[in-house]
Amino acid sequence: MTTEQAAQTVQITINGTEVEVPAGELLIKAAEDAGTYIPRFCWHSRMKPVGMCRQCLVEVEGPRGTMLTTSCTMTVNDGMVVNTESDTVKKAQEGILEFLLINHPLDCPVCDRGGECPLQDQTMAYGPGESRFVEEKRHYEKPIPISELVMLDRERCILCARCTRFSDEISGDPLIEFKERGNNTQVLTFPDEPFRSYFSGNTVQICPVGALTAKPYRFRARPWDLEAVESTCPHCSVGCRISVESSQNQVLRFNGVDNDPTNQGWLCDKGRFGFEYINSTERLETPLIRGEDGELHEASWSEAIDAVADRLGGFKGDEVAGIGGSRNTNEEAYAFGKFLRSVVVTPHIDAQLGDGLAPEFIGGVYPRATIDDLERAKTILLWGPDLKEELPVLYLRVRRAAAELGANLIVIHPRNTGLDDVASHTVRYRPGTGADLIERLVAGTGELADVREALNVGPVVALVGRPGLAEDIRLPEAVAAFARDLPEAMVLPLVRRPNVFGALAMGLAPNLLPGPAEITDADARSRLEEAWGPLPETDGLDATGILEGLASAELGALVLLGADPVADHVDPVLAAEAIGEAGFVVAIDQFLNDSSRLADVVLPAEGFAESEGTVTNVEGRVQKVNRLIPGPGQSRPVWAILDDLARRMGGELGAPSAAALAKEILTLVPSFSAVGWDELDWGSGREGILIEPPLRYLPVAAGITQHAQSGFSLHLAHTLYSDGTLTGSVPAFAGLAPEASVHLNPGDAARLGINGGDLVRVTGDAAVELPAVIDDGLVEGTVYVPAGRREARALGSTLAVAVAKGTVRQLSLEGGGS
Amino acid sequence: MTSWTTDERVTRILGSYPDKRSAVMPLLYVASKEYGYTTSDAMRDVAQLTGLTGAQVQSVASFYTMYKRHGVGTYLVSVCTSISCMLRGGDDVLAAIEDESDTPDGETSDGGLFSVEHVECIGACGGAPAVQVNYELVEGVEPDQARAMCRWLRDGRPDVVLGDEMQELFGGQRSFDWGPKETEGALLPLPAFEPYGTAGEGR
Amino acid sequence: MTAILTSRMVAYPSDSNTIDRYRATGGYEALRKALAMTPEAVHQEVKLSEIRGRGGAFFPAGVMWGFLAPTQPRYLVINGDESEPGTFKDRQLLERDPHQLVEGIIISAYALDCAKAFVYIRGEYPKPARRVQQAVEEAYAAGLLGDDILGSGFSLDVTVHLGGGAYICGEETALLNSLEGKRGEPRIKPPFPAVEGLYAKPTIVNNVETISNVPWIITNGGAAYSAIGPEGSRGSRMFSLSGHIRNPGNYEIVMGMTWRELIYDIGGGIPGDRDLKMWIPGGASAPWFTPERLDDLVTHDDVAAAGSMLGSGAVVVMDDTTCAVKAAHRIVRFFAHESCGQCTPCREGTSWLERMLWRIEHGSGREMDLDLLLDVSDNISPGLRWPPAMTTICPLGPSAVSPITSIMAHFKDEVASHVTEGRCPLDH
Ligand SMILES: Cc1cc2nc3c(=O)[nH]c(=O)nc-3n(C[C@H](O)[C@H](O)[C@H](O)COP(=O)(O)O)c2cc1C
Ligand code: SF4
Numbered sequence A: 001m002t003t004e005q006a007a008q009t010v011q012i013t014i015n016g017t018e019v020e021v022p023a024g025e026l027l028i029k030a031a032e033d034a035g036t037y038i039p040r041f042c043w044h045s046r047m048k049p050v051g052m053c054r055q056c057l058v059e060v061e062g063p064r065g066t067m068l069t070t071s072c073t074m075t076v077n078d079g080m081v082v083n084t085e086s087d088t089v090k091k092a093q094e095g096i097l098e099f100l101l102i103n104h105p106l107d108c109p110v111c112d113r114g115g116e117c118p119l120q121d122q123t124m125a126y127g128p129g130e131s132r133f134v135e136e137k138r139h140y141e142k143p144i145p146i147s148e149l150v151m152l153d154r155e156r157c158i159l160c161a162r163c164t165r166f167s168d169e170i171s172g173d174p175l176i177e178f179k180e181r182g183n184n185t186q187v188l189t190f191p192d193e194p195f196r197s198y199f200s201g202n203t204v205q206i207c208p209v210g211a212l213t214a215k216p217y218r219f220r221a222r223p224w225d226l227e228a229v230e231s232t233c234p235h236c237s238v239g240c241r242i243s244v245e246s247s248q249n250q251v252l253r254f255n256g257v258d259n260d261p262t263n264q265g266w267l268c269d270k271g272r273f274g275f276e277y278i279n280s281t282e283r284l285e286t287p288l289i290r291g292e293d294g295e296l297h298e299a300s301w302s303e304a305i306d307a308v309a310d311r312l313g314g315f316k317g318d319e320v321a322g323i324g325g326s327r328n329t330n331e332e333a334y335a336f337g338k339f340l341r342s343v344v345v346t347p348h349i350d351a352q353l354g355d356g357l358a359p360e361f362i363g364g365v366y367p368r369a370t371i372d373d374l375e376r377a378k379t380i381l382l383w384g385p386d387l388k389e390e391l392p393v394l395y396l397r398v399r400r401a402a403a404e405l406g407a408n409l410i411v412i413h414p415r416n417t418g419l420d421d422v423a424s425h426t427v428r429y430r431p432g433t434g435a436d437l438i439e440r441l442v443a444g445t446g447e448l449a450d451v452r453e454a455l456n457v458g459p460v461v462a463l464v465g466r467p468g469l470a471e472d473i474r475l476p477e478a479v480a481a482f483a484r485d486l487p488e489a490m491v492l493p494l495v496r497r498p499n500v501f502g503a504l505a506m507g508l509a510p511n512l513l514p515g516p517a518e519i520t521d522a523d524a525r526s527r528l529e530e531a532w533g534p535l536p537e538t539d540g541l542d543a544t545g546i547l548e549g550l551a552s553a554e555l556g557a558l559v560l561l562g563a564d565p566v567a568d569h570v571d572p573v574l575a576a577e578a579i580g581e582a583g584f585v586v587a588i589d590q591f592l593n594d595s596s597r598l599a600d601v602v603l604p605a606e607g608f609a610e611s612e613g614t615v616t617n618v619e620g621r622v623q624k625v626n627r628l629i630p631g632p633g634q635s636r637p638v639w640a641i642l643d644d645l646a647r648r649m650g651g652e653l654g655a656p657s658a659a660a661l662a663k664e665i666l667t668l669v670p671s672f673s674a675v676g677w678d679e680l681d682w683g684s685g686r687e688g689i690l691i692e693p694p695l696r697y698l699p700v701a702a703g704i705t706q707h708a709q710s711g712f713s714l715h716l717a718h719t720l721y722s723d724g725t726l727t728g729s730v731p732a733f734a735g736l737a738p739e740a741s742v743h744l745n746p747g748d749a750a751r752l753g754i755n756g757g758d759l760v761r762v763t764g765d766a767a768v769e770l771p772a773v774i775d776d777g778l779v780e781g782t783v784y785v786p787a788g789r790r791e792a793r794a795l796g797s798t799l800a801v802a803v804a805k806g807t808v809r810q811l812s813l814e815g816g817g818s
Numbered sequence B: 001m002t003s004w005t006t007d008e009r010v011t012r013i014l015g016s017y018p019d020k021r022s023a024v025m026p027l028l029y030v031a032s033k034e035y036g037y038t039t040s041d042a043m044r045d046v047a048q049l050t051g052l053t054g055a056q057v058q059s060v061a062s063f064y065t066m067y068k069r070h071g072v073g074t075y076l077v078s079v080c081t082s083i084s085c086m087l088r089g090g091d092d093v094l095a096a097i098e099d100e101s102d103t104p105d106g107e108t109s110d111g112g113l114f115s116v117e118h119v120e121c122i123g124a125c126g127g128a129p130a131v132q133v134n135y136e137l138v139e140g141v142e143p144d145q146a147r148a149m150c151r152w153l154r155d156g157r158p159d160v161v162l163g164d165e166m167q168e169l170f171g172g173q174r175s176f177d178w179g180p181k182e183t184e185g186a187l188l189p190l191p192a193f194e195p196y197g198t199a200g201e202g203r
Numbered sequence C: 001m002t003a004i005l006t007s008r009m010v011a012y013p014s015d016s017n018t019i020d021r022y023r024a025t026g027g028y029e030a031l032r033k034a035l036a037m038t039p040e041a042v043h044q045e046v047k048l049s050e051i052r053g054r055g056g057a058f059f060p061a062g063v064m065w066g067f068l069a070p071t072q073p074r075y076l077v078i079n080g081d082e083s084e085p086g087t088f089k090d091r092q093l094l095e096r097d098p099h100q101l102v103e104g105i106i107i108s109a110y111a112l113d114c115a116k117a118f119v120y121i122r123g124e125y126p127k128p129a130r131r132v133q134q135a136v137e138e139a140y141a142a143g144l145l146g147d148d149i150l151g152s153g154f155s156l157d158v159t160v161h162l163g164g165g166a167y168i169c170g171e172e173t174a175l176l177n178s179l180e181g182k183r184g185e186p187r188i189k190p191p192f193p194a195v196e197g198l199y200a201k202p203t204i205v206n207n208v209e210t211i212s213n214v215p216w217i218i219t220n221g222g223a224a225y226s227a228i229g230p231e232g233s234r235g236s237r238m239f240s241l242s243g244h245i246r247n248p249g250n251y252e253i254v255m256g257m258t259w260r261e262l263i264y265d266i267g268g269g270i271p272g273d274r275d276l277k278m279w280i281p282g283g284a285s286a287p288w289f290t291p292e293r294l295d296d297l298v299t300h301d302d303v304a305a306a307g308s309m310l311g312s313g314a315v316v317v318m319d320d321t322t323c324a325v326k327a328a329h330r331i332v333r334f335f336a337h338e339s340c341g342q343c344t345p346c347r348e349g350t351s352w353l354e355r356m357l358w359r360i361e362h363g364s365g366r367e368m369d370l371d372l373l374l375d376v377s378d379n380i381s382p383g384l385r386w387p388p389a390m391t392t393i394c395p396l397g398p399s400a401v402s403p404i405t406s407i408m409a410h411f412k413d414e415v416a417s418h419v420t421e422g423r424c425p426l427d428h
């Protein structure tokens, strides 16, 4: 051992055995890692110790004799002598257990936690046989809903404060707290202020008893009936590790898995409860073909494959385009790209929907940050989406870095964000004036002098993305170009959909080949052509170009893979028109959504938990997704569908399984050369394998759109819950999405004579009228419209909009009020 | 939110602490004055002033016994029944007051005139048994005197509750010499103390 | 009798609380003297005085001051939460001689290099708080508080903070949480307040009485103070006498007399010349004494050697008509009511004990309850020693055990006969 290592460890004696443990570690953790488990309830490795439950009492020899002390609050010292099993310790621990049980209802048979309850386990192991407590137990109203998702049973609560600490310390929305004191202490919300946190489900997971339960899971299964597999959350690009649990082929629960580099055990509620869509009765079970009558009819797989192959074969290769892949696995994305580039032979491929970032920037920005770099950052610059709404667990990581680890956080956004309360500086700017703001930051004078000074302390992690959908796609690159010069700077480009990075690495972009490599990269071309055959020579059209091409009939056919441009493209009106005009549209999907509903053929795909594969998160970490249940009806894996299609069209994907595709990727896609399929399920591979940014793209401050000085800027941004197809099929989320609305700064509202609730007319691509919300967190000259609302779709995403008081409808006279 | 939150006293209280969360307790008293007791609205106002959630303010308020969760009578009569007062007959004083005011321990009388509560030690053990009316103290109260005091409160309805006055009329043995006569007393069933004098605020 | 703290209020009953009287009797001269000294020298005098904390823990104040971490800002907090049943000495000091405290605060803050001090007064003490607030305002007006005090360059602000009704806020870290606008829950120590206290900054917490002694110590010198009283229990100290005693009240005495002198000579004995059954020597937390200890000395060390403590200086005397179970119940009820609730043994255990005692007192005790009382107590305070071993964060939980160990040690038969007779044997 080197001396450096020696300094980092200390020698302690646990129950007579000397062990070496990391210096500064809490005794409870050090002992556990050394093989001695000390019982505990309140301690949680991701939260500050509070030493309240007192279950972890042990004896430690000290200068004034042996002392009982809580091991969760005691840091190890060199030479420390600990006894965790003396008679005194046993009596104390059993005493605590008895105290915890005297007021506990012991209703294990009807409790969701029964079977996986630490209190129950402890009681079985060490608990008192018979109760010596003859007084009346504490009584509270049985489970009360404290939010749309969570129920609270105070009689079961052992007051360990895990939930309250999580909400306060970790998620930053302290909506559940202790109330009263002493023997009347209870956990509760405030009247009219429900536990409406995006992270509430974590409290259910970490509750050591069945006091907090999740409505989507309550009474659905007993723990011993559950089958589980570790996987990666399919909802956004953070790629949180999860345990997927099912019973009788129904997915019933996601739990967070503690993974150091990504989620550290936490999940957002969308990730946690979103699984309900998997079990939805709306899932596609058979192929559908549009008949003479204009309706979609069930068909056999062979009919459907024939129909698609025949129709696609009727177009020239470059009259066909493909959109999608960013919600699929790497293997599926690879198969999609190979199908389009080598079987159909078209360059028109895009995994993004005009709402993302430049592919070379996502795939290659350099130097690149990982999420875990936040742990070491001294300064964090966040100029991008409101992380709480779009990448929730990344929000938790940034929050931790700023609130717990002391990093200076600078948030630049048009509106207040979830992180403002832990930010050292917040700067609001009007969308479209970013270039100007960058210039002022470079100058670092006036009111930005402080910000500039804070930015001069490295390591700096810059999190950059589009704050809103109307913002210029090149703004993040300009920000990155500025940030790159800051001390020890690293940049993380932010995109929202789960596998954008992976899809781009597999070449699902008009200007990239798998690698990702530029189309003109001779090495990459020759390597691929050897395996795939001849490839298109030029860049293709991006999603917007494809839709325009379809609308103008320059393109003929569209293949959609798990994409819904009518709902998700930045210009939904164009998307609807394009799909309507297209000669032929085939959609490989799990649902009939706003786009697949308009397709000529719909092919039902297996989805999350039904087929295996790998995914790549926002930082380039490749992780495994695993199969637990069969897909519904005749649904099939995406790669198998594409393989059949290829074969029917005279080509070959060579894809007998996802694993086989992964092997091919490993040899053909250089950045994936170290991504061993099998390793991802074991050992350190479970933390994922980080791929190097393959392109080495050095951002430069390209010209970006500046907003015309008159009128308003549009800030169109996602909220965690919206009315998208997936979230729309999750009953638990009903009613959680904010209403379609227009937010106005109070000053602007006053000038326009608009009050909260008035209708406001916003004119962009087309005019929409929505109720006003007066929002003092919003910068002047800007209207904020939550994205993803049907009522707002026609607005499009042009930056400059006109705003006026809406038509005053006499609602009261219309009667009915419905 | 009512207008009290913009009062100068609020600014002063907020200004006397390095961190505005510290102002929660004094502000809860001011808010309780405005709303009569520590209502949800009172807590919501305080939450807004201190940047906390309602749950956080409720958590603090409910920890302490003097932020009342329910309406309180004009006269809050607190009878000490802790050890020293118990030894000197505090339980009998409580019984006498419950009876005379027709208000059971822990409740408020029908007309809202009295609230009666037994309390733990109020630091008047040398003058046991001791009683507080709106937190103004009377020491050495015998059951009959306690009854007389209830009648006096009911009949006289004093606007200001003065400890000295009650002590003279109904009190006995004191913990110590009270010193100069006080002219300040309680106007409400809340401790009559203003933390926002001239002292050190704004620093 | 040496009267350090109470001489002014005794001599001038009608206006000892005013700044004029205070100044007329030498007040704020100690401050002048201190400001002419270095802060270290002031600290040194306090150390020399050997004064020990009057809040209950009896820790040498000068030593504690030495632990104050060197970073700024740092705070001085005065503990005026006095809520230990039987204790009412701080109330007298606050009401009757607030300037003595204010002067002590200024001198102490000067020695400790604090620019901000807080006086935390329990919520049920509005009158003492008014008097202190008035004194603070008078001091500001006289240039004794605020910027550049008496031209010394030293500045200090003082805020008077009223509690909300919670005994546990007397525990110093609970007090700090409360002052931060949080629930009054004691913190895990270490870190001690001197290192991480108010707002996680270095903080000294001292009792009202401790700090009220500081002006005298500076005027007369630390050595003069340590010349008074026996070793380990220097200086004079306020004792609050209550219960079955003829002359209840506060007495400033020099430690070292016998309990017999304190109870019979100073306290005047038991009313009705009844027999002394037991007394609590130092507040509700302390294990009780019975008459065989009457000739023990009233010093910190002697009381500790006998398995109890002087604690907050509250002596509660009980005569032979007192039911031991009822008295114990009343005290355990107090602790159950005041438990902050964070520690399982205290939250669950104190109210379990309280309910058991109530049953026994009211004739529904079971045979097994006697052992159960002790076993549950043992799970809160293993070994049932004093000073207590604890399964809790702070000593409140273990304090609740004192009355139980006391009655089981001295009046076990009486407790048992409650069970066997199904009623209180003293009710005739
Ligand atoms: C449960 C409990 C209650 C306490 N109550 C008081 C109190 O009311 N007043 C007080 O000054 N100290 C009280 N203390 C002691 C304080 O924690 C602390 O030791 C004291 O304020 C330090 O000041 P001193 O050294 O000047 O005594 C209490 C301690 C405990 C454990
Ligand atoms: S012992 Fe009791 S009062 Fe002290 S911290 Fe624990 S629960 Fe709170």
Ligand code: FES
Binding pocket: A039, A040, A041, A042, A043, A050, A051, A052, A053, A054, A055, A056, A057, A070, A071, A072, A073
């Ligand atoms: S786990 Fe240590 S006290 Fe709860």
